[in-house]
Amino acid sequence: MATTTTAPVTRRRRIDFGAPIVYLVALIIISATVVPVAYIVINGFRTTKQLNEAPAGWPDPWTFSTYGRVLFGQDTLFWSQAGNSTVVALGTTLGVVIFGVMAAFVIARYEFKARNLLYALFTAGLLFPISVAILPLSIMLKTLGLNGSVFGLIIPQVAFALPTTIIILVPFLRAIPKELEDAALIDGTSRIGFFWRILLPLSGPGLVTVGVLAFVNSWNAYLLPLFVLGAGGAGQSNYTLPLGVQQFSTQYSSDTAGVLAFTSLAMIPALLFFTLAERRIVGGLTGAVKG
């Protein structure tokens, strides 16, 4: 017992020395990130009257009716808006993964003249933020009759997610050994057969990473829905969650408890999804950065 505890201490003195500070810093960071979120969630259990009397305080008594009203009230829009967000995010993810991996396949494994140009064109897309394109884009979508519909969100989001997707996937697909491809070709498989039967299964982790990134970005998107749904004249039941929660907070600003509860509930899907896919998101972001 004594040897196991002292051995690492003598070998690494500095950890022993720095540990309390490290844990203190860790504690401060955790409080700074978690407390604001907890504050919103907990205050959703107070009534607006309590909130007006004392803006900050502990629920006394705990009131569940506000959450109940936002979740199950007759005219609640939470579920339809969460549903819209899900449909849009799934559609975007599906589109960007399919088209992205196809294009990345060509860039990674075909030899042709325009290849570098194609790659450069897509990577340059990192510098084209949607805010630069938004005014012409929204006019285009209106002309095409896509304003107010989920496709008016999905289609542009796929297009704007392609650069990141392709940049992450190209090195991934390149890393698959050439010998595998040669062997498949010798066995009589076509390039397309190689793509379907060998490359796609092998690139599963990469596809999950770009898929998760596309999903999260779509889920959190605000500017495009603001134009396509908000200015596009869609009813509030067709809004996505970020747009819906913002609308709710403006429309019912005097209902502070309701705003707190709606905001808390809007946090939950992202937090849930994140806990499930944390490794993928972190891996994807750091992978994207290492490019």
Added chain:
Amino acid sequence: MSSKHLRKRLEIGFFAGPALLFYVALVIFPIVLAAVYSVFRWDGLGPLLDPTCIEAYAANGSLGPNYCNRFVGIENYTRAFADPVFLGAIGHNFLILGLSLLIQGPLAIGLALLLNRKMRGRALLRLLIFIPYVLSEVVAGLAWKLLLMPNAGFDTFLDVLGWKGDKPNWLADPDIVMWTMFLILTWKYVGFAVILMLAGLQGVPEELSEAAQIDGASWWQTQRHITLPLLGPTIRIWAFLSIIGSLQLFDMVWVTTKGGPNFSSATMATYLVEIGSSRQQIGYGTAVAVILFVISLIIALVYQRFALNRDLEGATTGKGR
């Protein structure tokens, strides 16, 4: 032989075609359109060119100024640069940019260096530190709007810390609102930076620091001369993402203040949306979009040329690997 060649071409078209089509039609084309619209005075509703103008052109072979008053040349651009509100917005973008690099960066590096060791609850810590980043800017912004209401959570927290007396009106005071905005943005994004730095630190071989310590280097010397230089690529990429993000800042500002009070927290993007959407001045709005784009592009290219060159090995020019 040539049928094989044709087949290859067809395959390339089949695989890359859809992505290219989407990308050109919905990313490149609107940006080109933005450049075109930016030289017109246009509300986005009628035709871009006055029909009488086109007729006059057909008849006279020239664009008479009286017929073509929707075409205004660079007027939208000169208007933008003469508008103190827009210049203020550019200033706000650069304020956030500068503060992010000077404060968020060192803060994140420091935290990452501290946390880069085997400790209990490390996995949980990494999970929690990332929470603000996964929340959408809208939800995070609304949450902070509620927290920053007078006498609400944040003020109470300051009371506990010992701040006696009146607190500023965090989001409504023109002199303070940008600093508040930076505080919220730091809360939202510093975790992301820390996670990036921690990932970068995993690529720094432990043997190097150990060797340095055996040679008698202090903890600080080891970090300064071994870890930090090897973390360089990660820091430079983070800085790039931070710069681009600061220049394009929109969601957080729009949700918390809409750029107010009295444009004191406007950014280029909120100004653009305000002009283009609320006031229906598409021509002027797109001119602002083009300016935003050109500023981002110049900074990105300069940054890439001088800072990112060795890291990316020319990835954006297509020569990488």
